[in-house]
Amino acid sequence: MQAVHTVEIQWEKNEKGQFVPKELPETEKVRPVQLVLLAMGFLGPEQPLLEQLGVERDPRSNARADFNKYSTSVKGIFAAGDCRRGQSLVVWAFNEGRGAARECDRYLMGSTDLP
Secondary structure, three states, X not given: OOEEEEOOEEEEEOOOOOEEEEEOOOOOEEEEOOOOOOOOHHHOOOHHHHHHHOOOEOOOOOEXXXXXXXXXXXXXXXXXXXXXXXXXXXXXXXXXXXXXXXXXXXXXXXXXXXX
């Protein structure tokens, strides 16, 4: 991955009264990246992204990742928090974020000193 394409959104209600994101025209930006960390919140993982990356999913459509390793079916791609567990308490997301950071460090550096 060399760049990420972003676009600004505005939340609007659809015909069912649900809030859905609407892309704002002419707001696309391309930003150079080496690493992207996704925080998907309670909406669930972005399915087109997981499909594009080839990440396996569990029966609830979350990214399948090894417990306490956070590694997905694709080498170098890690998943934690709501993206891996599904909707949960924010304290679990904090804990898994730390664990995922530790495993990313181990993957990139060969070892880690992170707790």
